[in-house]
Structures are given as C-alpha cells and as structure tokens.
C-alpha cells in the first residue's frame with residue numbers, strides 16, 4: 001500500500017516536472033521569437049493595430065505556456081486512461097458498461113459545444129478588454145495633458161462605457177462557462193445514478209456481483225473525472241487554440257528585409273525620390289503624390305510646407321519606414337528597398353518630429369544604436385547637439401537616469417539628446433524633422449553651425465520653418481498637399497515663401513520644379529487659400545509663416561535673400577523663368 005502511494009506520488013511529480021520543463025522551453029522559444037518577429041515587422045503593419053493588440057500577443061505566449069503545463073495538459077495525458085478504464089468495466093461489469101458507452105459521446109458533444117460557444121464569448125471579452133486597456137494606456141501616456149486640462153471628466157464616460165462593456169462580456173462568458181460546467185456535473189450525476197441503478201438491478205438478476213459493482217463505481221469515477229474536466233478545460237483549449245492562431249498569424253506576416261544582397265560600404269548620401277506616391281489607407285487620397293526630388297550628396301536641404309502637407313511622411317519614405325505605393329527612393333543610385341532596416345538606420349540618421357527617448361541613462365539613449373561607440377564619439381555627438389555641457393553638469397553625468405520616456409528632462413533637452421543620437425555613427429544622410437521646435441535661440445544657432453559643418457561632408461535634409469536654419473539651406477523643396485509645389489535653390493525660393501507678408505500675393509508667381517515636376521496645385525482652391533487672410537491660421541502656423549522681418553529672422557539671410565517685391569523679374573533664375581506657373585502657392589506652402 002505504502003509502495004503504491006510512493007509510486008503514485010513519484011509518478012505525479014515527474015509528470016509535473018516534465019510538463020514544467022516543456023512549458024518553460026516553449027515559453028522561452030516563443031517569447032524570444034515573438035519579440036524578434038515584432039521588431040522585424042514593417043512600421044506600417046505595426047501602426048495598423050493599436051498598441052494593446054501587440055501587448056496582448058505577449059499574453060498569448062503566457063496562455064500557451066499555461067495550457068501546456070496546466071490541468072488541460074494533464075487531462076490530455078489522462079484521457080487515454082479513460083478508454084482503458086472503460087475496457088476494464090466492460091470486462092468486470094458488461095451489464096452497466098453500455099451506460100458509460102452512451103454517456104461518453106454525450107460528454108464529448110457537450111465539451112465540444114462548450115468550446116465553440118466559449119470561443120466566441122472569449123474573443124468578445126478580449127476585444128472589450130483591449131479597447132479598455134488602450135484607453136488607459138492613452139490616458140496614462142497623456143497624463144500631463146489630462147491633468148492640466150482636467151480631461152478626466154471627459155474621459156470618465158468613455159472609461160465607464162468600455163469598462164461596463166467589458167464587465168458585461170465577462171459576465172456573459174462566465175455564465176456560459178457555468179452553464180456548461182453545470183451540465184457536465186449533472187451528466188456525471190446522471191451517469192452515477194444510472195450505473196448504480198442498473199448495477200443493482202443486475203445484482204438482483206444475479207448477472208453482477210456486489211464487488212464488481214463497487215469496482216465499476218470506482219473505475220467510472222476515474223473515467224468521469226477527466227470527462228467532466230473536458231467540459232471545463234475545453235475553454236482553456238479554446239484559449240490556447242485562439243492564442244496559437246493569433247501568434248501564427250503574426251509569424252506569417254511578412255517581415256522587413258533581413259539580409260541584403262549587396263554591401264554599400266558607406267554611401268555618399270545622394271538621395272533621389274523617383275515619382276513616389278503613398279497613402280496611409282488604400283481608399284484615401286495619397287498623402288505623398290508623385291513626388292520627384294533629386295538631392296545631391298552633401299549640403300543642407302530644406303523641406304517646407306503647411307501642416308499636413310506630407311513632409312514627415314516623405315521623410316519616413318526616404319528613411320524606408322514606409323513602402324511607397326508607386327515609385328522608389330534611391331540612395332547613391334541604389335533602390336533602398338534592397339537594404340535592411342539596420343543598414344538604412346546606420347546610413348541615415350533621423351530626428352523625429354516627436355522626440356521619443358527610452359528609460360535608461362543619457363549615454364544609453366545617445367549610443368543605443370551603436371553600443372560599440374567610443375566615449376569620444378559619444379561626446380562629439382553630444383557636443384555637436386549642444387547637450388554635453390548640460391549632461392556633465394549633472395551629478396551622474398552621462399549615467400543619469402532620464403526616467404520613463406525621458407520624462408525627467410525638459411522638452412529642449414530631449415530634443416538635443418535626440419539630435420545627438422542621430423549624429424552618432426556619422427551617417428551619410430541626416431534627416432531632421434523640425435529639429436529646433438523646442439530649442440532656444442542659442443541652441444538653434446549652435447545647431448545651425450553644426451548642420452552647416454556636417455553639410456560639408458554629409459547630406460542634411462531638414463523639415464523646418466526656422467529662418468535661422470533655412471538660411472544655411474542650399475536647396476529647398478516646398479510641399480503642398482503631398483505634391484511638390486516649389487523646388488530649387490533656396491536663395492531663389494526663400495524670398496518667395498518668406499519675403500513678404502503671407503496672404504498678400506496679388507500678382508502671378510512662377511513655379512518651378514528642379515525635376516520637371518508637373519505644375520502642382522493650380523486649383524481655384526489653392527489660389528483662394530493663397531489669398532486667404534492668415535488671421536485664421538493657428539498660432540504655430542503663424543510662427544512658421546513669420547516673415548524674416550520679425551525677431552526670429554536672421555538679418556544676414558534677409559540681406560542675402562530680398563523678397564520678390566525687391567527683386568526684378570529679370571533677375572530670377574532661368575529655371576524659374578522657364579517654368580511660369582499659375583497664380584500659385586508660394587504663400588500657401590510657406591505655412
């Protein structure tokens with residue numbers, strides 16, 4: 001007896017060990033592969049789903065692990081024994097065995113049915129909890145705004161709605177679970193009663209001994225236990241199946257290119273945008289529409305345009321973050337789609353419009369792209385972006401922890417660190433999206449000097465409306481509604497954009513495209529916008545549209561670039577003279 005108990009205990013222990021080991025391996029393997037896969041997905045795929053969706057995939061890994069190591073896996077191991085017990089009952093008490101034979105398919109049917117019903121209820125519950133989690137994540141990440149504007153009042157009803165929805169779905173799922181587990185329990189009881197009754201009758205008829213009935217009762221308990229569990233555990237199985245399906249879907253989504261055929265050692269930085277079109281949704285107007293831009297290696301080039309004209313999107317296309325629906329981007333004459341993300345990130349530095357930093361030290365944030373970067377490179381980049389002095393002023397210097405998303409730094413400090421991060425590794429091309437939006441005047445002047453120096457060897461493309469930065473630009477491309485409205489030497493275009501008060505255009509402007517861009521935006525709407533009074537513009541627009549005569553403007557630049565009113569028409573460049581356009585968008589693209 002003792003031996004049997006010890007043996008049983010040892011058997012159970014080793015079964016649990018095996019299952020835990022398998023689950024651990026699966027967890028590590030799937031978790032690691034999922035992380036790799038998610039990082040390899042194109043930005044467009046990642047943006048197509050809310051962040052709660054991607055987070056929940058990692059919970060799916062937990063579901064798979066729990067299913068493999070929990071009661072459902074043990075059940076799978078126990079089920080074959082149920083068949084064995086049924087066979088034994090057939091030998092010991094054939095008179096009652098048929099009861100179990102009938103009940104077995106009924107149990108299986110109930111379990112299967114409960115699985116189907118649970119699948120639908122589970123996915124509804126999951127959707128509502130995802131939507132609730134998204135709201136919470138949004139609220140927490142925007143907590144300063146929520147607090148400052150007391151948006152909690154506006155968010156509460158939204159939260160109440162989503163929370164109530166989630167509770168409702170959860171209760172519904174719970175009641176369905178209860179219904180099916182109660183059906184399972186009732187079926188178990190019916191089976192016991194039927195076995196005992198039919199067994200008693202068989203004993204009276206002397207077709208069965210009392211001992212055989214007792215043995216049958218014991219064995220049917222071992223048989224009914226797993227069958228009963230089958231009904232309740234089917235939910236775990238359904239969860240497991242759904243998780244595996246979702247994970248399978250992600251693993252089947254095409255990744256970005258992971259290997260490139262050719263090695264481009266260190267490109268010179270010549271960028272050619274060839275007839276590129278792109279829209280975020282297939283059924284929407286293109287955000288970037290048949291854009292042609294040729295940027296020679298070296299020099300500082302500007303990209304300007306009104307809010308929403310597609311500047312950031314165009315930078316992301318040049319960066320290879322989005323795949324254009326038409327056209328291509330060439331780096332030194334090579335289509336960038338043949339290169340991997342890490343290669344492109346090494347060659348093209350990027351300062352995004354919204355500077356995102358990560359929890360960690362200042363050093364980590366600046367060199368996280370190049371962990372092998374030397375201290376010299378780190379300090380060079382930090383000095384160039386004007387953040388070095390501020391960093392060494394702190395007690396922990398470069399080891400200072402900046403908090404979640406850099407929350408312990410000011411907006412300008414964050415932006416300077418983001419610029420330093422882009423400078424590390426000497427990229428051939430540097431794309432900066434409104435790099436001075438949070439910088440003070442002095443920092444902006446320092447940035448101007450830095451970019452000017454970098455522009456001697458590298459290609460720098462800046463999206464900016466700062467006269468200080470625009471003054472060092474060699475060429476300028478102005479976008480309007482995703483199309484190139486003006487392009488050419490900054491010296492000629494700047495006065496047309498900023499040389500006079502916006503909205504006063506009365507006479508015909510000319511339009512150019514250095515790349516034979518078709519005349520853009522000749523619509524009456526554009527003309528109307530050109531003439532529209534700027535009073536309706538937002539303050540930010542006004543700041544961008546500030547004519548150089550206002551305090552932020554660079555007097556030297558002004559002296560070099562007198563407005564068109566001061567410039568006789570015959571002094572215009574031949575390119576401009578060659579391409580007379582409609583009453584066009586100089587003022588409208590100036591923002």
Ligand SMILES: Nc1ncnc2c1ncn2[C@@H]1O[C@H](COP(=O)(O)OP(=O)(O)OP(=O)(O)O)[C@@H](O)[C@H]1O
Nearest residue numbers: 047280287305306307308309310311312313314353
């Ligand atoms: N992730 C996105 N999904 C859908 N539409 C988007 C997305 N990002 C931008 N858009 C749309 O694309 C258009 C161009 O946006 P983009 O950010 O490129 O403009 P922008 O010129 O950089 O503007 P700003 O000066 O305000 O930074 C806008 O109309 C915007 O609504």
Ligand SMILES: [Mg+2]
Nearest residue numbers: 311312353433
């Ligand atoms: Mg932008």
